[in-house]
Amino acid sequence: MTASDFKAWAKAVLARLAVRLRPHLRPRTLLLLPALFVLYVLVLIPFTPGIRDIRRAKVDRPAQIYSADGKLLAEFKPTHREWVSLKEISPQVVDALIATEDRRFYQHHGIDFKRTASAALHTLKGDKQGGSTLTQQLARNLYPEEIGRSQTVTRKLKEAITAFKIEALYSKDEILETYLNTVPFLYNAYGIEMAARTYFDKSAGQLDVLQSATLIGMLKGNSYYNPVINPERALDRRNIVLGQMVKFGHLPAAKLDALEKRPLRIDFERQTEEPGRAPHFAQQLRKWLIGWADDNDYNIYSDGLIVRTTIDSRLQTMATNSLAWQGNQLQSIANAAWGGRGGCANADANLAHAFIRETGDYRAARDGGMNDADAIKKLGADRAFMQTLCENKTRVQAAFVALDPRNGQIKAWVGSRDFTQDPFDHVAQARRQPGSTFKPFVYGAAFEHGAKPTDTFIDQAVEIPVKGAETWRPTDDSPPSGRPVSLRDGIAYSKNRITAQLMESVGPGRVARLARDMGVRESHLDVVPSLALGTSPVTLKEMVSSYGTIANDGSYMEPLLVTRIENKEGEVLAQFESAPERALSVDATRTLVDVMRDVINRGTGTAIRTRFNIRADVAGKTGTTQDNADGWFILMHPQLVAGAWVGFNDSRVTLRSDYWGQGAHSALPIIGDFMQRSLRSRLIDANARFDTQETPSLWHTMVTRVRTWFAQTFTKEPKPTATKQTSAQKPVRVKRAPAEPVAEVTEAPEAPGAQPQPPLFTTMPPILPSPADDTASDAPASQTQQ
Structure with a gap:
């Protein structure tokens, strides 16, 4: 019951x-x-609340969140409160509280029967008065749900019973301390310490008699006696508190007149919590942890849980710094493109009007009777309004996430350029078109069904019928050449026409299923041919998780936030790990990794080598969406996969540059700088290699040929004695040593009858960018349909 x-x-x-x-x-x-x-x-x-509940409420033990390397990331507090002991609170606060709220506090045991009877008598006469003691108020503040809020006899009885329990369990000083640390003071400030900082910019121990009386006076009605918006009422109430202090001997009567004439002198400032090292990650973790705690009968705010996360605080700092650095660079470009800092001078009039129509000020103007034209004209002429609007619209945003592909553990998470300015999480909440970063799903599906990197398609105009009478015509940044292009070069140079033909061959259904299996498990994917070029919006977290599957030999590992949860005594309550799920065969995955190396070695991602001088075994993919609205880059290392997105909250706003709008120039530098820092600090191993033969780049091959020619021309060696070759002799290929930055490839004589070895890669016609050119484009195909 x-x-x-x-x-x-x-x-x-x-x-x-x-x-x-x-x-x-x-x-x-x-x-x-x-x-x-x-x-x-x-x-x-x-x-009524049990004794155990009262103990838990009094001792505020928020869950503590730690990084994998032992750094405190966050504390999950229910409110903005800092607990201080009674000794750290000004005695004048206590005097004002007792004189005003409960003058017989030290004489009663939870209920002041004399005051209760007096309050009941006055209420019957029509002068409603409260008779609750401080202990009863504490019970009501701590347990509003258990005691109830309705004005009934049952509620008052439950309140009294709880007050008796509190008095039996705690000393008077403990009750005062608990009360003063839990009472609300508006503006999300709970407790006397936060109130002192919010209204007077000082600690609770520094409050003088006037400030103490002002804060205690608010307890009768926080909003009604709010000193910020109702200073006259707050002043009158403060003086009443001072009078009570004189009446009950807490203040000399001779001082009262002078004190009552003093102004309030509020020094108001809202208190904000420090965002911490990984605020967006902590925001996502809080949601998950609340669910876990509810399922397992724990309270994240009072049970003192210790949560061990997967985040590495060192990598998190590097990611934050890299994103901030590149974000600032791009913001300067955006400011210039849109007419200066916070300006919309270069905005199309229709777009500027659309911005205005989406604001609350515009809706208020229309509700006030203005027509559309007048509202637009009035707001457009308001310089302060337009500056704020344009600053919000043209603020560059970016996101970053990195995980260990071997176990799915997330190592760094940055959801925006500034959490305090934009708490929206662009890692897990924002869904944007991924552009060409989606292409590996197409190539992976093709390799799974027997395609080879050397297979070719003709670089020609492509027209693919879609539903109804529409036709999809993907394009590239150069006209069709009419020449064959291998799949290896199709992904290295991000050729849309080649990828579209491959998609038609494999089928959108297979590609969509593979994307789901590899990690795109929350966003909806349209099973249409244009899916090949990333037209279905997804999250950055999903994409990096999917690339983690590629780096993990085709086994998907669910992204992991937490490794262990402990109680306050350090006992392990739960442990977590991801179980591998086969998404793509090992052979197909290794082929995919191999061709994606070419993106970095000679394709659209060569800046990783040329600009950031990264020599580790890495593979990746750039991505750019229609009109350069989104820039993407994801890089895979055997021990770490990192991805970045750059754009604006409003996709109608872009950097207005075919150069800076590309993922290779907007998002790639974030990853390049981060990976460079990670390798230098040795947080990841520069000598780690994917478990697949690495195909040398064109540059490495040219260096090898020059060295071979030099050795043959200038080195004198004794002529070897001729020997008859036997069938036991096999061709031998010398692989790159783990510590060598440059590959050297030599070939032994082939055995009689052996088949010629295919080249490591095919040199393509001159239409492709040169190996030293890091400005190769992955610009998206036109989405024009007829």
């Missing part, structure tokens, strides 16, 4: 009993009423 059911039952029983007793009531039968009252009180006791 629930508490509400019991109350209804008890009320019905008492009503029936009253009806039966009414005809027989005599003076001696009135003795039954106190007995029934006592019985009712006893029955209510189980429905």
Whole structure:
């Protein structure tokens, strides 16, 4: 039976009993009423907070969130509160509190019967007064749900019972300390310490008598006596508190007149919590942890949970710095493109008007009776309004996430350029078109079904019928050459026409299923041919998770936030790890990794080598969406996969540059700088290699040929004795040593009858960019349909 059911039952029983007793009531039968009252009180006791609950409420033990390397990332507090001991609170605060709220606090045991009777008498006369003690108020503040909020006898009885329990458990000083640390003071400031900082910019121990009286005066009605918006009421209430302090001996009467003439002198400032090392990650973790705690009967705010996360604080710092550095560079470009800092001078008039129509100020103007033209004209002429609007619209945003592909553990997470300015998480919440970073799913599906990197398609105009009478015509930044292009070069140079033909061969259904299996498990994918070029919006977290599958030999590992949860004594409550799920065969995955190396070695991502001088074994993909609205880059290393997105919250706003708008120039530098820092600090191993033969780049091959020619021309060696070659002799290929930055490839004589070895890669016609050119474009195909 629930508490509400019991109350209804008890009320019905008492009503029936009253009806039966009414005809027989005599003076001696009135003795039954106190007995029934006592019985009712006893029955209510189980429905009041237990002693264990009171202990948990008094000792505020928020969950502490630690990084994998032992650094405190965050504390999950229910409110903006900092607990201080009674010794750290000004004595004048305590004097003002007792004089005003509960002058017999030290004499009663939870209920002041004299004050309760007086309050009841005044209420019957029409002068409503409160009779609650500080202990009763504390009970009501701590347990509003258990005690209830309605003005009923049952609620008052439950409040009184809880107050008796508190008095039995705690000393008077402990009750005062708990009360002063839990009482609300508006503006999300809870407790006297936060109130002192918010309204007077000082600690609770530094409050003088006037400031103490002002804050205690607010307790009668926070909003009504708010010193910020209702200073006159707050001043009157403060002086009443001062009078109470004089009346009960806490303040000399001679000082009262002078003190009452003093102004409030508020020094107001909202208190904000420090965002911490990984605020967006902590935001996502809080949601997950609340669910786990509810399922396992824990409270993240009071049980003192210790949460061990996967984040590496060193990598997190590097990611934050890299994103901030590149974000600032791009913001300068955006400011110039849009007419200066915070300006929209270069905005199309229709777009500027659209911006205005989406604001609350515009809606308010229309609600006030203005027509559209007048509202647009008025707001457009308001320079302060337009500057704020344009600053918000043209603020460059970026996101970054990195994970260990071997176990799915997330190592760094940056959801925006500035959490305090834009708390929206662009890693897990924002869904944007991924552009060419989606192409590996197409190539992976093709390799899974027997395609080879050397297979070719003709670089020609492509027209693919779609539903109805529409036709999809993907394009590249150069006209069709009519020449064959291998799949290896198709992905290295991000050829849209080649990818579209491959998609037609493989089928959109297979590609969509593979994307799901590899990690795109939350966003909707349209099973259409244009999916090959990343037209379905996805999250950065999903894409990096999918690339983690590629780096992990085709086994998907669910992204992991937490490795272990402990109680406050350090005992392990739960441990977490991801289980591998096969998404792509090992052979197909290794082929995919191999061709994606070419993106870095000679394709659209060569800046990783040429600009950031990264010599580790890495593979990746750039991505750019229609009109350069989104720039993407994801890089895979055997021990770390990192991805970045750059754009604007409003996709109608771009950098207005075919150069800076590309992922190779907007998002890639974030990853390049981060990876460079990570390798230099040795947080990841520069000598780690993917478990697949690495195909040398064109540059490495040219160096090898020059060295071979030099050795043959200028080195004198004794002529070897001719020997007959036997069938046991096999061709031998010398692989790159792990510590060597440049590959050297030599070939032994082939055995008689052996088949010629295919070249490591095919040199393509001159239409492709040169190996030293890091400005190769992955610009998206035109989405024009007819």
